[in-house]
Amino acid sequence: MVYNRLFEFSTATSASSDTILGLQFGKSHVAYALKNRNTQQLAALGYVQIGQWEKPVFETFIATIENLLHPHQQVEIAYDLADLSMLPVAGFDEKKLQALHQSMYPFEGPAVFKTETMAEWQLCLGYPVPASLYRGCESFFPKARVRHAFKLALDSAGQSGAQGKLLVDVGIETFRVIVLKNNRLQFFQTFAYESPADVLYYLLSVCEAQLVSPAETELVLTGLLEKDSALYRELWQYFTHVACREATFEASHFSYPAHFFTTLNDLLLCAL
Secondary structure (H helix, E strand, O other), X not given: OOEEEEEEEEOOOOOOOOEEEEEEEEOOEEEEEEEEOOXXXXXXXXXXXXXXXXXXXXXXXXXXXXXXXXXXOEEEEEEEOOXXXXXXXXXXXXXXXXXXXXXXXXXXXXXXXXXXXXXXXXXXXXXXXXXXXXXXXXXXXXXXXEEEHHHHHHHOOOXXXXXXXXXXXXXXXXXXXXXXXXXXXXXXXXXXXXXXXXXXXXXXXXXXXXXXXXXXXXXXXEEOOOOOOHHHHHHHHHOOEEEEOOOOOEOOOOOOOHHHHHHHXXXXXXXX
16 A cells, blocks of 8 residues: 655644644545634645555545544545546536546546536536545545535636636646636646656647747646756746746745645635
């Protein structure tokens, strides 16, 4: 069983009914963050690499964060799963969306197909959640608010003009690209990568296909990307407007780049 803790931050603050727990579940990772609703202070954060979702992995994760759980805290969940399909809201049919999805992305194992509506974008999303992960979340967090990380990214995207905007979120072995133009969704896809050259190749290919100029478009980065890395330097050679969207954590002695955990921060900010 693969279970590697890559990043970890904690304070002396304990879980209570005044804390908000954010959970981000990906195909090969899980991340969490806990903050106090009243003080807005970050109490704990972690990022764990896993092999695949199965019952022992979920149980190990729950044991890892047991001290952060409280029966009356608010819980926000984001499924950051790559296999994502969509249809327009008008005339939406869940069975059609699932059939479309499985024709493009055959399920790799037991899974629960989830759908959600993005009314402001006039789209319905569909994606499979590994059955062990879905059942674990249903059991331990039955009142949690759940959405896909793709929706979080769009909700936080801001304005996009005719020159376009690329939202790029970098994971351990994959990265997600969203292209917006004139405040409309133009393209989305998740790519696997092994080297900086792979990322650059895919981004330039996307720009060419979507008629977006690297010299004019905004490139907004989040995820596991160091500003002194080879990939970051490569991007600056081809893109003129490059920026990292930083998580606005209220935390003392936080030693990691804040843009590593932007999705977690977005989750916490969504809490009512």
